[in-house]
Amino acid sequence: MSDPGTVCTSSPEGQQCHGKVPFAVPPGPHSRAPTMCPTFGALRVGLRMRRTASLLCGSACCVYGLSFTAHFYGARRTIGYLPFNSETLVTGKVFEDMRDAVEKLADPERYDVILVTNLCVPSASGVPLERLPKQINGVRVVGLDIPGFGVATHAEAKDVLSSAMLRYARQEAELGPVMAPRGGVVEKPTVAILGEIFPADPMSINAMIAPMDLAVGPTVPVREWRELYAALDCAVCAAVHPHYTGAVREFRTAGRPVVGSAPVGCEGTADWLEAIGVAAGVSRERIDATKNAILPPIREALARAPIKARITLSGYEGSEFLVARLLIESGAEIPYVSTAVPATPWSEADRAWLESRGVIVATRASLEQDIGAVEEFKPDLAIGTTPVVQKAKELAIPALYFTNLISARPLFGIAGAGSLAPVILGAVSNKGRFETMKRFFAGVGSDNVAEV
Numbered sequence: 001m002s003d004p005g006t007v008c009t010s011s012p013e014g015q016q017c018h019g020k021v022p023f024a025v026p027p028g029p030h031s032r033a034p035t036m037c038p039t040f041g042a043l044r045v046g047l048r049m050r051r052t053a054s055l056l057c058g059s060a061c062c063v064y065g066l067s068f069t070a071h072f073y074g075a076r077r078t079i080g081y082l083p084f085n086s087e088t089l090v091t092g093k094v095f096e097d098m099r100d101a102v103e104k105l106a107d108p109e110r111y112d113v114i115l116v117t118n119l120c121v122p123s124a125s126g127v128p129l130e131r132l133p134k135q136i137n138g139v140r141v142v143g144l145d146i147p148g149f150g151v152a153t154h155a156e157a158k159d160v161l162s163s164a165m166l167r168y169a170r171q172e173a174e175l176g177p178v179m180a181p182r183g184g185v186v187e188k189p190t191v192a193i194l195g196e197i198f199p200a201d202p203m204s205i206n207a208m209i210a211p212m213d214l215a216v217g218p219t220v221p222v223r224e225w226r227e228l229y230a231a232l233d234c235a236v237c238a239a240v241h242p243h244y245t246g247a248v249r250e251f252r253t254a255g256r257p258v259v260g261s262a263p264v265g266c267e268g269t270a271d272w273l274e275a276i277g278v279a280a281g282v283s284r285e286r287i288d289a290t291k292n293a294i295l296p297p298i299r300e301a302l303a304r305a306p307i308k309a310r311i312t313l314s315g316y317e318g319s320e321f322l323v324a325r326l327l328i329e330s331g332a333e334i335p336y337v338s339t340a341v342p343a344t345p346w347s348e349a350d351r352a353w354l355e356s357r358g359v360i361v362a363t364r365a366s367l368e369q370d371i372g373a374v375e376e377f378k379p380d381l382a383i384g385t386t387p388v389v390q391k392a393k394e395l396a397i398p399a400l401y402f403t404n405l406i407s408a409r410p411l412f413g414i415a416g417a418g419s420l421a422p423v424i425l426g427a428v429s430n431k432g433r434f435e436t437m438k439r440f441f442a443g444v445g446s447d448n449v450a451e452v
C-alpha cells in the first residue's frame, strides 16, 4: 500500500485530479480514471441515431473491439471501417480512401449525416478530417478525432460528438429555416436535457416543470439530427450530466442559459426547480407554487423507501454525484463517491452538497483509489465499475455495477425517489451468501498453488 494522499495529482490533459484522500491507495498501473476506449461513447450514440452512418478509421484490432462491444450492447447497425496500412498512412492515401468512402456512403435517401471518426493511429498521424467535404448530396459529414490519449473517458467522447453536431446544426439554423422535430414544435418554452437519462425521466421532468408553464425539450445526445435544432431552440439547457462542456459552449453561443445539477431527492429538486425557473424568467409566485406542489410527494416517497446501509460509490457515467445525493436523502451513509469525469461548474453544487455532509468526493479518480475506498470503509455495498465490483466481491462485500444496475434507473423527481431502494436492499441482503462463497472458495484462484 502506498501512503495516504500519494495518488496522482494531475490527469493526462492537465486538469486537477482528485488530490489527497485520507486512506491508503493500493499500488497499481492505472493512476488515471478508468474508461473503455473513448470512441465507444461516441460510436454508441451515433449508432442509436436515425439516418446516421458511422465510419471508423483505425487499427483493425481497435475497430474489432469497438464493433464487438457495440453489437454486444445491441447495436443493430452497420459500422463502416476504413482500413489503412503503413504506406497509405505515410503517403496520405488513407485520406483519399476516406473521402471516396464518404462519397459512396452519402445517399440522402438513407442518411442525414455521416460520422467519420479517427481512432488513435490516424489521429496521431494527423489524417485531416477537417478537409473532408462538409456535406455531399445534402448529407452532412462530421469528422471527429477521438484518440485514447486525448479524450479521457468514453463519457466525454459523447460530448465530442454532441458538441460537433450542435455546432453544425447551430450554423445551419443561423442560415435559415431548418426541419421541425418529428413530433412537431412544442408551443411552451422548453428545457433541453444534456446527458443520457432513463427513458421515463423526461416524463418525470415534464410533470415537474409543467406548473411553471415549461415543457421538456430534446435530450442531448439526440436520437435524430433534427432534434438538434429543437434542443438549441430551448429556453434553458439543463446540464444534468456535468461533463458535456463542449455542448454547453454551443448552447451558450446560441444564447441559452445553462443550469447544472438535477432534480434528485427533495433538496436537489428544490434547488433545480428554483434555478430552472429563474433562468427561464418564471415569476416568483409560480416557482414557489411549483415547489410546494412537487416537493412533499418526493419527501413522502423517500420516507417510504429508506436505505439504511453504508455504501461506497464510483463510476464513469457522470451521474455519480446525483446518485449519491439521492442515496443520502434516502438515509444511506456514503463515506466516498468518485467519478471518472472531471470537476466542472455543472457538478459544483453537487460536490459542495456532498462535502457538506462529510462525503469524500473525488473527480478523475483512479481505479486504485476506488479500491482503496472499499478496503478502507468496508461498506455494506460497493457500487462501482467492473473491477471495483470484482474486488469487493473477493472481499465478500456485496457489489453492484454502476452502469448497468444503477445509472439505468429513473433518478429524478418522485419516480427517482423510491427507485433505488429495492435493488440496493436486495444486494445488501446477500452479504451472508458472499461470506459462504468466500469460505467455500478460500485459497482457490489466488497466489501460486499449481507448483508447476
Ligand code: SF4
Residues within 6 Å of the ligand: 037, 038, 039, 058, 059, 062, 065, 119, 120, 121, 147, 148, 149
Ligand atoms: S484507445 Fe486507441 S488504441 Fe485503445 S482501443 Fe481505442 S483507438 Fe484503439
